[in-house]
Amino acid sequence: MSNGPTLIGSVQRALHLLDAVGSSSRPVTAKHLARAVGVPLPTTYHLLRTLVHEGYLRKLEDGYVLGARLRPAAPEHASQRLLTHVRPILRALRDELHGAAYLALYNDGEIELVDIVDSPRTPPADLWVGAHEAGHATAFGKCILATLTPDERADYLARHRLADLTPNTITDARTLEHTLSSGGEVFDDRQEYLLGTACLGGVVHGPGMLGAVAVSLPARRYRATRAAARVIQRAAHRVSRAAAADAVTR
Incomplete structure (x- = not known):
């Protein structure tokens, strides 16, 4: 019987997408994010739409940047x-x-x-x-x-x-x-x-x-x-x- 924590895969993938966008100084495309995180492109699009809707990401013409909900001060x-x-x-x-x-x-x-x-x-x-x-x-x-x-x-x-x-x-x-x-x-x-x-x-x-x-x-x-x-x-x-x-x- 495993004693490890119960992890929710979709939450992990969403957090990895946020990390990938946050580590870039330029907008990042969905295709690049899918490759960087190792997630199928259709799933990546679903996660990105949710993150944009919730304000954690913002979609520009040529990629994604962090949204207003994060307002990073670093x-x-x-x-x-x-x-x-x-x-x-x-x-x-x-x-x-x-x-x-x-x-x-x-x-x-x-x-x-x-x-x-x-x-x-x-x-x-x-x-x-x-x-x-x-x-x-x-x-x-x-x-x-x-x-x-x-x-x-x-x-x-x-x-x-x-x-x-x-x-x-x-x-x-x-x-x-x-x-x-x-x-x-x-x-x-x-x-x-x-x-x-x-x-x-x-x-x-x-x-x-x-x-x-x-x-x-x-x-x-x-x-x-x-x-x-x-x-x-x-x-x-x-x-x-x-x-x-x-x-x-x-």
């Missing part, structure tokens, strides 16, 4: 909370400028790329160097660096060398400082991170948060226009408002 889940509100903004930005859209945040002294919204027609850039090592060469990195205090920027640059990624990369500290001081809240990357790719980014501000949104596209299609800058700024302001609303509801 720092590692902050970006996922924000994604619930920001993903539609990034999709609209992708569609309006016809390029992959990005969200980067400044966390613990590092620049982190936390989300990418792309499509078959708007593939992302080949991220061959991590965002934390290429802040000087990316549009979203420049947005963040320009908004830091002088002491914070000096600390960042002391810890990250200005790597020569392409012939267009800014590798001189004085030139970079001049660029950052003259860009306002919109910056671009004209094949500085990757040859053949250009990027345009805008600064995002929020309570206790600093980041940037950006769009990348083939350099042959890139034109630095006021219209594109206004689109980026509008998206950045929308993300900033979403971050402020998220802070109020925590």
